[in-house]
Structures are given as structure tokens and as C-alpha cells.
Amino acid sequence: MSGVRNSPGALARYVFSLDHRVIGLQYLMTAMGLALVGGLLALLVRIQIAWPDHDFGFVARMLPQGFDEGIMKPEFYAALFTMHGTIMIFFVLSAALIGGFGNFLIPLQVGARDMAFPRLNALSYWIYALSSVVILSSFFAPSGAAASGWTAYPPLSVLKGAIPGSNLGQDLWLVAMALFIVSFTLGGLNFLATILALRRPDLSLMDLPLFTWSMLFVATLGLLAFPSLTAASLMLLLDRHAGTSFFMPMGLVLSGEVVPGGGGSPLLWQHLFWFLGHPEVYILMLPSLGLTSDLFSVFTGRRVFGYRSMVYAMAFISGMSFLVWGHHMFVSGMSPFLGSAFAVTTTLIAVPSGVKVFNWMATLWNRPLRLSTPMLWALGIFSLFVTGGLSGIWLGQTQIDIQLHDTAFVVGHFHIIMAGAALFGVFAGVHYWFPLFFGRLMDERLGRAHFFLTFVFYYATFFPMHLAGLRGQVRRVYDPYQYEYLKPLASMNAFITWAAVLLAVTQLLFFFNFFRSLRAGTRAGSNPWGAGTLEWSEPGPAEVIT
């Protein structure tokens, strides 16, 4: 290749590289590391829900500030679910799918030499890395990590002394989110510029793989939706430190005393937060959906059915995602007419979703399927998308949502539709593009075992949550069995927790397969899956990495 620099140091090659492939892998590796943290937090949450009086022994000795004689403290439990949600949604799934795959694949799939602005790209990764350090460092804050949920609802998130996590931990959460948004914005600009301006001249937009299309929509969504969280975070910081009253209500009583000041409204935060929050759902899901379409095409050997309608469906979903945020706030006392409007817009999203499902079925119809590991993950995404979508229709209706709001039903729903589809997308992408990343194939037998076990344990973990929710199991409760009516759910919660433990153990298979395949995987040819997209026309794997 002409015009390249030769023999750079290892630091320039692997750490401070401007190469989009290295930056993509940096995102992916960082996200994988953070996934271990986020997963561990989830396990602690699940163990606490199933056995509230459990003696955490070793863990309690490692984190003494969170436990009292081996028993988890309520505020630590709140910090656990807050940090689990934040880390997994933003720092793991968004980063892996968009930062990881997006950076690595977009230039290759559009035929560009690199991202439009390589330095900006590297800066984006390093800001993300810094934000990851900040969010993790909050665990070491004197009074603990943020504990107001990943939604950081005021007034809890405004009041500095409300609970231990309301102090420095909450500030670090806000700073980490601000940094993450800056990183995402820089990345989004680069994605749009690369796809729209650096595309090969003979490649029209309607020739792009659906994964690249999904990245185009995701970048647009991020650029237009994240500013609302930026605005809200700035206002929250001012409320916390400058005595303003954007979100702080008047007459709030804390520990028997009226908190001075106020006059604002916590609902204002909710509107701003969910204006980002719902597009964020699609920011996580669209890459998986785009990848699923591409994988169905590759592993059935035919162009995806209804390509154009798939693009329009993603465009419609992206556009509508800005008009549905109110369905997260049906219980906030909004006008029933407004609630109905949000119910209608939410239900409308089922139309493009139905188009996608139909097209996928038509693509798979009457074709011999090559059930390689990436294809299995794609089928898994298909399954989760349908299952989670169906419960989403329930939650989009005011009458049902008001009953199910803040119950385990909601937790089960979004773990299947959003977290599950995104997580399966990460696995699908890693298995599929591993030859491109490292020049080798991941082990198929281990990959299949990992898929089948994950699929079974994923449903075993999250499907019963719907049933628990229907029976009134509220979410984010430190000890559910303090309520008499929840005591019969103890065995169901124990079952869910065991399934979650097995799900976590199963992931060791993935990590084992990943690291083993780096050295011992079968060497892949230039196009091991027989794909027709442009990234596989590269002569070989990224030479900087091997």
C-alpha cells in the first residue's frame, strides 16, 4: 500500500494508533472488559433478590463498605443496579456494537481507506476510555457509587445527602455520561462523514450492507438524541452544585426537614432523559438488526428479501423513536389524551418491525440454511426480537403499562428486546468478523455450545421475570419478601438467579474460545463465509493486529 508509515513503535501500533481497525478493536476489548464488571454486578443483584439474607462472604470481605457482617446494605444494592444498567447500556453494548464494529467495518464496507477524521476517531476512543475510568472510579468514592438508577431520576439524584451514593458517586456518574456523550458525538460525526462523503464512487447508498445502513441511522439518532441528556445533565449538575432549581421540587421533606429552595419539576428530567432514552434503545438494537439481515443473506446465499423496505423500516423506526418517549412516563400523571397519542406512536413502531420480521422469514424461506455460529446468533436475535417485541406491544398500551410499570415484567421485556438483541449481536459480530479481525476462525463447536447454552439460559433468566412481574414483583427492591404478597415468588426468583448464574458461567466459554482462537484458531482464508460485502474483498486480516 502506498503512502504508509513504516516500523512504528508498539505503542503507536497498538495503543495510540489512528487506524480505524485498531480503534475498533480497542473499543471492543474495552467493552468486553467492562462487560465482566457489569455482569458481575448483575449477579450480585440477582443473588440479593433471590436470597436477601445471604451472607456474601468473600465478596463482602472484598467490598466491606457495601456489606454489614456479610449482608448487603440497601444503598449498595441500589448502587449495584444503577451501575449495572449504566455500564451495560452505554459502556458495553453501545461501545461494542457501534464503537467496535462500526469503526472497524464502516470504512471497509464503504470502500474508504479509513474514517474521515482519524485523529478525531482516536480522540473519540480515548474519551470513551476516560469515561469508563470515571464511571468505574465511582465505586471507590468515599460514599460509594451513584445509586439513583441508570435513569438518575431527581429528586434523589439532585439531593447530595439523600443516600451515600448521592454524593461524589452521582457527580462522577454525570461526568462519565458527559464524557461518553462527547465521545459518541465525535464518533457519530465521523461515521456520517465517512459513509456519506468517502463512499466509493461506484457504491450507491442502496448498495450498502444493511449493517452500514444501521450505523448511519444510529449515528444520526445519537447526534440528535444525546444532546437532550447533555442538557439534562448540565441542569442536574447546576441543581446539585449551584443552587438552581430546574428539577428540584418545592417543599420536599428529607429526614423530617423541609429542603430549602426548589420550585422545579422532576418530571422535566424524565422528559429530557427519555427523549434520549428511547432512541438509545434503537441505538442498541439497529446494529444487531442490520447485522442479522446481512447474516441471513450470507448464510442463505441470497440477497435479503425486500432490501429497500428494510432500509425504509429502519428509517421509520429511527424517526418514530423520537415520538414515543412518553410511554416511559404513563404513570407520571400525564393527560390521558397525551398517553393515548404516545400509545399510538409506540404501536406504530410495530409496523416497520413487522416488515423486518416478514422480510427475514421470506429470506430464510425455502433455502438451505448454513447453521454456522454467526447464523445461529442471528437466528437468536430474530427470536428475541419477536419475543421482546410482543411484550413491547403490551407495555406500549397505557392500561396495561400502568399495571406493569416498575415491575419485573419491564425488566424481562427490555432485557430480551434491547439487551438481548444487542448482546447476541455482539456475539454474532465477533464470530462473523473474527477472521477479519485476527485472520483466524473461532472454534465452531465451542461457538455452538456457547450459543445453545446462552440461548436457553437467557430465556430461562428473563422469561420468568414476565410472570413474576404479572404477579406484582416490583423492580429495584432490596428485599422483596418484606412484602407478604411476594413471598410465594421466592422459588421463582431463586430459579431466575440460578439461570443467571449459569448464563454467566456460560460466557466463560466465549472468552475461552475468543482468546484460544487468537492463537490456535484455524487460519481463515480471505472470505471464509463466502460473503458478498466489500469488507471481505480486503486481501487479508488487519496486518497491524496479527
Next chain:
Amino acid sequence: MTIAPDISARPAPSLERAARVAVVAALAATTMLFASLASAYLVRRSFPDWTAPALVPWPFVLLACGAWASIGIEAACRSEGRPRHRSLVNLAAASLLYLGGAITVIVSIASGEGRLAAPHEAFVVLLLGVHVVHAILGGGFSFLALRTSASDRSLPLVRLVTHSLTSLLFAIFFLLFVLR
């Protein structure tokens, strides 16, 4: 061994197009940020503790600076050689004056005892502060763009950024002081 692709080898028109896309996307994100803040303002002003602001002279000074900056870049785009250089100096002077004035206003409100507890004053600091940050970023971008090539190619982007920031400034002051 490849590490960084040689971006200088890429045809210039592609990079220019990429820069244009990136600037438009960045301005869209900025507009959404101000739209979010503006919608919060509109909601907050309907609460009972809201007091209508008094009309003060400083907004007009800042608006004049913004208008001056916009006129400066327009003049630069329509001229060449020394007149263009003079217009760009005008743009820089207007921008620096605006920044100095806006920061003075923010500091004076923020340092006043209890002034931020008044919701309108809080929004003045918030909106103006966010605008100042964007003006600094936009100024930095413009400086870099013009320093690397003060040519017809980079001026349209600087013009777009300058006019957008001026428009946002006018929108902010309409919201804060005109809308009743």
C-alpha cells in the same frame, strides 16, 4: 506495515465533503442541545415561582457582537486579499468581544448571592454558558480551518458555523428577554 493511512493521498474533494457533512451534523447536534434547553425553559417558566425578567442593556451588546461577527464573515466571503483579511480580523475581534462580554455576564450572575436560585437567572447562565462553549469550539474550528487554508474552500464552512452561532444567540435572547 500499515498503521495510519496516508490521508493526504485521499482526493481533496472527498475530505471537503466529509468536513461539510461533519460540520452540518455537529450543528444539528448543537441545535438539538439548544432545543432541549429551550423546551426546558418553556416548561419551567410556567411554574408558580417564575418571575419575569427585567430588560437589561447587556444582551444588546452581545447581540451586536454576534451580528458584527456574521457581517465580518459575510464580508470576508465576498472579498479577496487585504479586504478579506481585514474582514476576518473583524470577525475575530467581534468573537473575542462577545466571549469577554458573555463570560463577564455569567460570572457576575453566578457570583451574586442567591441569584442562581431565581430560575430565569439560572437559565441565563445556562444558555449563555452553553453558547459560550460552542462559540469557543466554533472559533477554534474556524481558526484551524482558516489557518490551514484561508481559501474559498474553508470559508463557506466558517460562514456556516458563524451564522449558526449568531442565529442561536438571537434565538436565546428572544427566548430569555422577548418572549413573555
